Amino acid sequence: MNQIFQFKGIRIHHAAIDMRQFDDPVATIRDWHVNGRGWSDIGYHALVHPETGEIFPGRTWDRTGAHDLHENDCFGICLMANYSEELPNAVALGSGAMLCALVSQLVGNPLEIQGHREWDPVSGVDATDCPGLNFDMDEFRALCAGYAEKYKFLR
Numbered sequence: 001m002n003q004i005f006q007f008k009g010i011r012i013h014h015a016a017i018d019m020r021q022f023d024d025p026v027a028t029i030r031d032w033h034v035n036g037r038g039w040s041d042i043g044y045h046a047l048v049h050p051e052t053g054e055i056f057p058g059r060t061w062d063r064t065g066a067h068d069l070h071e072n073d074c075f076g077i078c079l080m081a082n083y084s085e086e087l088p089n090a091v092a093l094g095s096g097a098m099l100c101a102l103v104s105q106l107v108g109n110p111l112e113i114q115g116h117r118e119w120d121p122v123s124g125v126d127a128t129d130c131p132g133l134n135f136d137m138d139e140f141r142a143l144c145a146g147y148a149e150k151y152k153f154l155r
C-alpha cells in the first residue's frame, strides 16, 4: 500500500464553474486536466460535490498535487461550484471541513488550511478570487477546528 504524502498544508479551491451542469463532473475535470493541460491526472487530491457533499478521489494521495505551482506539496481540495456566483451550502462546507480534519489526522499534524486567494492575493501576478468571493475561509477553518475538537482528531 502506498503511504500518504507528508503534506505541508491543505489548500482550498473552487472549480470557478458550476460543475452540476455535467453528467460526470469529476470525469469532466479529469479530461480538462489530463487531455487539456497534459497532466498525469486531476490536479486536486479530492473533490467535493456542491449539492450532495459527496467526496470524490482525485489524484492518489501518495504524491504531490498540481493545483498551484508553489503550493503543490499541499493537499488540494476542489469544491465543484463557482462561489463567486453562489453561496456554499452547509452540506458542502461540512464535507470539505471533515475531509480537512481527516487528512490532518492521516498526515499526523494539524495542517494549515488556506484558500487559494490567501497566497495568490487579488493584487498579485497570479490574481485569483478562488475559492470564490462568497467562500469565507475563517468560517471554514472554524468548522474544521470544530470537527477536530469534537471527534478528538490528533489526540
Ligand SMILES: [Zn+2]
Pocket: 012, 013, 014, 116, 128, 130, 131
Ligand atoms: Zn484555486
